[in-house]
Amino acid sequence: MNLLTNKNNGEVIIILTASWRYFALGSLLAFTCQFILYLCSFSNRISLFIGTTLFIINHYYIYRLWLDNHFFKLIYHQGTDRHFDEAFLYLFPNKQPINSMEKRWSGTKKLFNYCLVSIVLLWGWLLLSIIVKTI
Numbered sequence: 215m216n217l218l219t220n221k222n223n224g225e226v227i228i229i230l231t232a233s234w235r236y237f238a239l240g241s242l243l244a245f246t247c248q249f250i251l252y253l254c255s256f257s258n259r260i261s262l263f264i265g266t267t268l269f270i271i272n273h274y275y276i277y278r279l280w281l282d283n284h285f286f287k288l289i290y291h292q293g294t295d296r297h298f299d300e301a302f303l304y305l306f307p308n309k310q311p312i313n314s315m316e317k318r319w320s321g322t323k324k325l326f327n328y329c330l331v332s333i334v335l336l337w338g339w340l341l342l343s344i345i346v347k348t349i
Contacts, residue, residue, distance in 0.1 A: 224290035227319060230326060231283035234276050237329050241276065244336045245269040251343060261343045268336040275329035282322045 248265035251257040289295045299313065 224286060227286050227322060228283060228290065231279050231286060231322060233326070234279035234283060234329075237272070237276050237279070237333055241269055241272045241333050241336055244333070244340050248340050248343065251340075251347070256347045257343045261339075261346075265336065265339055265343070268332065268339055272329065272332040272336055275325060275332055278325050279322075279329055282325065286318075286322075 245265060248257070248262060248269075252259075252262040285298065289298060295315070295318075302309075
């Protein structure tokens with residue numbers, strides 16, 4: 215039996231993916247600050263456009279984390295991923311299903327890292343916009 219299919223180990227990935235809430239709050243705060251800078255004429259349209267693009271990319275990753283959170287809750291509640299794989303294959307018949315839990319965990323970890331990097335980039339862009347305007 216695979217250790218990653220254990221319900222206690224599943225709590226780890228569920229807690230990790232539940233961080234989507236904090237990422238969403240952090241990115242909303244950064245975007246709100248960027249928008250306020252634009253409204254107060256402290257930044258230009260290009261700066262707002264880049265901030266908005268980073269915000270949208272970040273929320274794509276947050277949405278995927280949200281989906282993974284619900285997916286792992288479902289898998290560990292049911293105790294099997296067979297039903298999910300069948301439904302996924304029905305929705306996307308040309309796509310190969312991922313059958314190992316290691317690949318699922320690895321993909322979620324990569325997604326978490328992408329989300330973390332994108333939110334750091336969003337905050338970095340906000341700080342850069344402030345620094346450039348004050349110089």
